[in-house]
Amino acid sequence: MLSLFEKPINWTVSQLTAYLQQLLSEEELLRDLWVVGEVSNATRATSGHFYFTLKDANASLRCVMWRQQVNYQLFLPKNGDLIIAHGYIDVYPPAGVYQLYTDNLIALGAGVLYQEFLQRKAKLEKEGLFDADRKKPLPPFPRKIGIVTSLQAAALQDMLNTLKRRYPLAEVIIAPAVVQGDEAAPTLIRALKQLDEKIKPDVIILARGGGSIEDLWAFNDEGLVRTIAALQTPIVTGIGHETDFTLADFASDLRAPTPTAAAEMVTPNLPDLQANLQNLSQRLQNAALSRLSSHRSRLSQYAHRLSMSSPLNRVNIARQRLDEWTRRLELYLAHHLESQRSKVELYFHRLEALNPQVILKRGYALLTKPEGNLIRSIEQVVVGESIQARLKDGQMAVQIESVTRESA
DSSP: OGGGGTOOSSOOHHHHHHHHHHHHHTOGGGGSEEEEEEEEEEEEOTTSOEEEEEEOSSOEEEEEEOHHHHHTOSOOOOTTOEEEEEEEEEEETTTTEEEEEEEEEEETTOHHHHHHHHHHHHHHHHTTTTOGGGOOOOOSSOSEEEEEEOTTOHHHHHHHHHHHHHOTTSEEEEEEOOOSSTTHHHHHHHHHHHIIIIIOOSEEEEEEOOOOTTTTGGGGOHHHHHHHHHOSSOEEEEESSTTOOOHHHHHSSEEESSHHHHHHHTSOOHHHHHHHHHHHHHHHHHHHHHHHHHHHHHHHHHHHHHHTSOHHHHHHHHHHHHHHHHHHHHHHHHHHHHHHHHHHHHHHHHHHHHOHHHHHHTTOOEEEOTTSOBOOSGGGOOTTOEEEEEETTEEEEEEOOOOOOOOO
16 A cells, blocks of 8 residues: 555645545445444535534544435434444544445434335325325404413423514413423314314414424324314424424425424414505505595586586486387387288298198108108119108008109
């Protein structure tokens, strides 16, 4: 390996760094590592890459996960999480440090739960419980807001303060529930059903503060997810922090990154409403004044015209014109009626003359083939053939005994 650098007397920083990179790359053990540690300095860059540090009581290790791997990672740890990270060791030349380039992150002690989460998510997703077309729109101006959370939750007061600040017109109903542990899922289901079936608010917030995957596990309960999907009331979830995802979030109509954000999403902003209302009020006032001014001007014109002419005279002229139009209408209707009657009689006589039944009464007959085709020429029949003859009072079968062609 030293031959690559021709055994320099004085190493440059780049030469030494390249040499160390080569050493690390040739060590198989360092190309496939699982490292356990506590996360600190976790940062998601605008580029999409994820940077963090793994540490224990005695050391720390810089780590990076490129955006391509981040996009396939359902779990991104936060500061304080204990995780297992998979990757390889390499040198980062610009900083002169070695770091772990990761491609998979698993919460330590939650690996089994995480796998169960993925399996349950796939099952419910296949059933269509997370489909976008099942999502209900949120009401723009809710009059009644239901909250399902723990009464001891620190996030509850934050939500109440947010609702009061943004939209104090709404009535808030709290349905308390346990949000962690074995009793959490049943109490959450009961609280949601009670709100949806009895209280019937305009929107429901399901919330709790952050925690580990174990702390939030109740919100991955299959029964709870099915209850959320079946609600008639729109529901917004604000569970944990921005990086926390539960199955309840996928089933809800809208997911908020935090409980406080959920309270903001279900309410309009009162100052904005007041500004819009003031603007609409001013526009309404201007429109009313404009309309009033227009009507006042027209009324003044009508009053002037009325003063320039006799109302009684105009009424008499109108009556005379009405009488004239009435006489004209009567004459027109009488003439039109007589004309139509004559046309009807003419059409009746024409139809009567063309009526086949009348012709038959004069001794004529209609000859038809057995299938109903009218016979107009001797070319259509042959000797021995049976045909139908229709007379004025019935039909009879006729057999052709002979055919004689007459010259034209």
